[in-house]
Amino acid sequence: MESAFPPLKNDLMLRAARGEETERAPVWVMRQAGRYLPEFRKIRQSHEFFEVCRSPELATAVTIQPIERYSGLLDAAIIFSDILVVPQAMGMEVQMNPGPHFPEPLVTPDDVKKLSPVVDINKELGYVFEALKRTRKELDGKVPLIGFCGAPWTLFAYMIEGGGSKTFERAKTWLFKYPEESNALLLRISEVCVDFLVGQIKAGAQLVQVFDSWADELSSHDFRLFSFPALQYISRNVRTRLAAEKVPAVPMICFAKGANLSLELLAEQGGYDVLGINWQIDPAEARKIVGDRVTLQGNMDPTVLYGGRDAIEKAVKRMAEGFKSGKGGWIANLGHGITPGVDPEDLRWFLECVHKYSARS
Numbered sequence: 001m002e003s004a005f006p007p008l009k010n011d012l013m014l015r016a017a018r019g020e021e022t023e024r025a026p027v028w029v030m031r032q033a034g035r036y037l038p039e040f041r042k043i044r045q046s047h048e049f050f051e052v053c054r055s056p057e058l059a060t061a062v063t064i065q066p067i068e069r070y071s072g073l074l075d076a077a078i079i080f081s082d083i084l085v086v087p088q089a090m091g092m093e094v095q096m097n098p099g100p101h102f103p104e105p106l107v108t109p110d111d112v113k114k115l116s117p118v119v120d121i122n123k124e125l126g127y128v129f130e131a132l133k134r135t136r137k138e139l140d141g142k143v144p145l146i147g148f149c150g151a152p153w154t155l156f157a158y159m160i161e162g163g164g165s166k167t168f169e170r171a172k173t174w175l176f177k178y179p180e181e182s183n184a185l186l187l188r189i190s191e192v193c194v195d196f197l198v199g200q201i202k203a204g205a206q207l208v209q210v211f212d213s214w215a216d217e218l219s220s221h222d223f224r225l226f227s228f229p230a231l232q233y234i235s236r237n238v239r240t241r242l243a244a245e246k247v248p249a250v251p252m253i254c255f256a257k258g259a260n261l262s263l264e265l266l267a268e269q270g271g272y273d274v275l276g277i278n279w280q281i282d283p284a285e286a287r288k289i290v291g292d293r294v295t296l297q298g299n300m301d302p303t304v305l306y307g308g309r310d311a312i313e314k315a316v317k318r319m320a321e322g323f324k325s326g327k328g329g330w331i332a333n334l335g336h337g338i339t340p341g342v343d344p345e346d347l348r349w350f351l352e353c354v355h356k357y358s359a360r361s
């Protein structure tokens, strides 16, 4: 599989993901292809969001935009898509106007019957696999390509809430009122995620990330009960499937946003090579908790990018000191996605600061 594509010229990400203390931290940014880029907004003027996702040609073009703009500064590309393509593959309608909206969310466990009984991943999400293949070729080995999916708890929450939420009242009602049915649905989503990630790796993804964006909505007790088992199921089963199909393993990243009280559990039993952290935990503290069992990824508060060059430089310097304070790999990133109002030149400054302050002498 690997040999079908141009050889990789920058393996910093892969080395850091395997736990190596690299000469400087590799850096990429969640949502690096997005609305803060004028070249992205230009494509969106004439194409709907999911149209961009579904067109391998457009998805590739958009994935490459930040790699070209920040040439030599970014160490990975992430395929342009969305976590909500999995609920779509399971038979749900999802609109983006401008935030996600499900016209028919799951209201009671009885509604699970409305989901497709089996999901043919190639038929439903083959367009993502095509986009990965095309992007691998077009990247020409400049940087590795990351594939991704949403974590089952986060997808479950969207499928039940029907969109974003402040209280997660409906999704949590399910957890507490129908724990068995909730676990059954979480498992069903997990199975689709495994198929999807294996397909992405076979298509050319060189790392994969699982986004549990709503992990911090759960108490650590409920995270352990409802989200963690699904995350662990995914890492285990992806690895087993790859081995059975004689496909080389790739590093797996888990970003359980804000689940900082569960870092020990994730490092010990999650089965991921890399754990993403948000800005609510100090890098040095995170490092103390996980030791050198996993690589850490993160974690500057994305809104520091609004604070100007001085603020960005100070924050990067402090972040680098924290991550370098103990043994283990570090992948620099923000603590969550970049937001639409950021000046692209301020992101460039962030990347330059990471190159400077993460260097190990």
Ligand SMILES: Cc1c2[nH]c(c1CCC(=O)O)Cc1[nH]c(c(CCC(=O)O)c1C)Cc1[nH]c(c(CCC(=O)O)c1C)Cc1[nH]c(c(C)c1CCC(=O)O)C2
Pocket: 029, 030, 031, 032, 033, 034, 035, 044, 049, 078, 079, 080, 081, 082, 083, 084, 096, 098, 099, 100, 148, 164, 211, 213, 337
């Ligand atoms: C929760 C979540 C979603 N999608 C995603 C998550 C997990 C990460 C996170 O927590 O931010 C993941 C995602 N969404 C997108 C990517 C592409 C790759 C990348 O550059 O990181 C990735 C990895 C593109 C996108 N996904 C979306 C956009 C903007 C939509 C547009 O183009 O109009 C992009 C570039 C839309 C989207 N998609 C989603 C929301 C809530 C929204 C609307 C709000 C927002 O814009 O942040 C669901």
